[in-house]
Amino acid sequence: DAKTTQPTSMDCAEGRAANLPCNHSTISGNEYVYWYRQIHSQGPQYIIHGLKNNETNEMASLIITEDRKSSTLILPHATLRDTAVYYCIVRVPPDSYNNNDMRFGAGTRLTVKP
Amino acid sequence: DAGVTQSPTHLIKTRGQQVTLRCSPKSGHDTVSWYQQALGQGPQFIFQYYEEEERQRGNFPDRFSGHQFPNYSSELNVNALLLGDSALYLCASSLSYGLTSSTDTQYFGPGTRLTVL
Numbered sequence: 766d767a768k769t770t771q772p773t774s775m776d777c778a779e780g781r782a783a784n785l786p787c788n789h790s791t792i793s794g795n796e797y798v799y800w801y802r803q804i805h806s807q808g809p810q811y812i813i814h815g816l817k818n819n820e821t822n823e824m825a826s827l828i829i830t831e832d833r834k835s836s837t838l839i840l841p842h843a844t845l846r847d848t849a850v851y852y853c854i855v856r857v858p859p860d861s862y863n864n865n866d867m868r869f870g871a872g873t874r875l876t877v878k879p
Numbered sequence: 880d881a882g883v884t885q886s887p888t889h890l891i892k893t894r895g896q897q898v899t900l901r902c903s904p905k906s907g908h909d910t911v912s913w914y915q916q917a918l919g920q921g922p923q924f925i926f927q928y929y930e931e932e933e934r935q936r937g938n939f940p941d942r943f944s945g946h947q948f949p950n951y952s953s954e955l956n957v958n959a960l961l962l963g964d965s966a967l968y969l970c971a972s973s974l975s976y977g978l979t980s981s982t983d984t985q986y987f988g989p990g991t992r993l994t995v996l
Contacts, residue, residue: 808971
């Protein structure tokens, strides 16, 4: 699975959009980009994933560059409860013998400030 | 619909002891993965169970073993505990094998905090 690089920490003002970048320059053609977040002392929470097209759900938007070497997670209106560590992960889709382990890096610690 | 549950919430053991942690997957899920998260670090993959067999394993010694039961619940066992085994142990469940879609997302439980003294 490809490695990812994320900034160690970021701040965002409450109510503003939080844009979290992720570099994955060695991503291969069949690897997906996943985002999870982990609020203090809780288990990681799935946010969104995508292959090459931009994706949006009720939590966030995922923008993947055309060359797929980087992506940005966007929280459109950050709240104090969005303060967490955000993990960007790339992995191949599961098959019968290689399935589903998520390789986490250190992530980005996002602090939303009033 | 219950999510992933883990027990116990917290555990304190001494070096050399053995520990068993338990996980019940989200309803409808058949695959369980275990992760270790040391303080200040991201979760590290230990192993994954499907159809009561270990399917994949990360870079962890044989002191770490597991089991999956017919109801898909799982246990993580750690023998001969070391101080370095102190961590948050996370269980994640998913619906896998038979799907080739990326949509079989892993859902994590709240974790068990293990302290080894």
